[in-house]
Amino acid sequence: MIIIPTRLLCRLTRGHMQRAPHSAWNIFHLQQSPVTMDASEFRRRGKEMVDYVADYMEGIEGRQVYPDVEPGYLRPLIPTTAPQEPDTFEDIINDVEKIIMPGVTHWHSPYFFAYFPTASSYPSMLADMLCGAIGCIGFSWAASPACTELETVMMDWLGKMLQLPEAFLAGNAGEGGGVIQGSASEATLVALLAARTKVTRRLQAASPGLTQAAIMEKLVAYSSDQAHSSVERAGLIGGVKLKAIPSDGKFAMRASALQEALERDKAAGLIPFFVVATLGTTSCCSFDNLLEVGPICIKEDVWLHIDAAYAGSAFICPEFRPLLNGVEFADSFNFNPHKWLLVNFDCSAMWVKKRTDLTGAFKLDPVYLKHSHQDSGLITDYRHWQLPLGRRFRSLKMWFVFRMYGIKGLQAYIRKHVQLSHEFESLVQQDPRFEICAEVTLGLVCFRLKGSNKLTKALLERINNAKKIHLVPCHLRDKFVLRFAICSRTVESAHVQLAWEHIRGLATELLKAEKE
Secondary structure, eight states, X not given: OEEEEHHHHHHHTTTOSOOOOXXXXXXXXXXXXXXXXXXXXHHXXXXXXHHHHHHHHXXXXXXXXXXXXXXXXXGGGSOSSOXXXXXXXXXXXHHIIIIIGGGOOOTTSTTBOSSSOOOOOHHHHHHHHHHXXXXXXXXXXXXXXXXHHHHHHHHXXXXXXXXXXXGGOOTTTOSOEEEEESOHHHHHHHHHHHHHHHHXXXXXXXXXXXXXXXXXXXXXXXXXXXXXXXXXXXXXXXXXXXXXXXXXXXXXXXXXXXXXXXXXXXXXXXXXXXXXXXXXXXXXXXXXXXXXXXXXXHHHTOEEEEEOTTGGGGGGSTTTGGGGXXXXXXXXXXXXXXXXXXOOSSOEEEXXXXXXXXXXXXXXXXXXXXOTTTTSSSOOOGGGGSSSSOOXXXXXXXXXXXXXXXXXXXXXXXXXXXXXXXXXXXXXXXXXXXXXXXXXXXXXXXXXXXXXXXXXXXXXXXXXXXTSSBOEEEEETTEEEEEEEOOOTTOOHHHHHHHHHHHHXXXXXXXXXXXX
């Protein structure tokens, strides 16, 4: 119950009530929202949650890496509707262990060797807490100046760590710059849409009678046959044809195959406009030949986008930087710090040489989003660089991680993973029953049992049914192959050796059963 003086009550109700006598007081009942957690309790519960998270991370090795549940397991375990009255924090945390954790795949377990790594570190988690507390929606500089400006500076920091050409950096007056996208899939789509807009406007300027529809039906994009499926999806969303360029014996896109496709399509009246080169393919971590493909894109006036989602983190190490040679030919470049650079998801770093190529494609300025500094040339509004309007304060994670690890600490982390992958490669090579299926460059080893695909498929089934380690497969040409990716921040040589002994043991059982 809140007691409000008459004069204030009359002011609050804008006179829509008869004024009571001057000396009287009115009792005004307001429905108040229940306060389930104030600052004092937040401090206490926050410390408990930090302890829970730290215990989870420290004890993750003891948890089964892959869950033992069936689809639909969760629905019967929780009510069909939200509670009318607040639940206690203790009940919620208890349910995390009883309901959530049994269905979690533990990506940060040292026995998780599937897909590619997803980054995790304590500094990044702390930064995410701060991001949630600030809670800004940084679609423009005015919406939160620090959110915009820190992102610009962090992308320059990271670009310098990679030794990107100056044209990709914002600096104080550069034409390029970086932006944090949610994923490499978004970055590829944004680049494709920007390239589509750029070529459409160029052709319409040369031939004013050309319609957008007439141009669209002739546009063609290209990528290696080893490119990620997100490239094909970008083509579908963008409404353009996408053609796969056959890769060579090392699963790389080469100049001759790309040039042949371009010439064939131009002769057919089509319009090549966009090429995606992959550095570190998902299947086997192969590298398209940038030094060959890049000059062709320049000559043909085709947008070149580089997708280095996984491998890009390694380029901060001088010994791996040559893998990025040829980036100077690109219009846009992207990789995921949230894969291998200890910055928790989501944080996908994208750079462009000319930011007007992006803003020209996506810029819309309703009056409610305008502000007095937007045309000053000193700042950028990142809403014009992306598909969504809103964006979180993701650069805080980069700032915390870069400062608390330092470049040398991040380099050491990458090198350790690469060393462990070569250790696993050596173990595989010592067993004549197995073969290595692709060159091991970074943290991924592709291997299989010699013989039919049926054998390797049966081995994978045994591995994942045992749930001691977790792997996923790929196809390399006609071969069914197992991928062993070094993923966890806490993985050590002992975990790799235990994993190999487990694989070898299951292979022995399988081959014995095949003979019987």
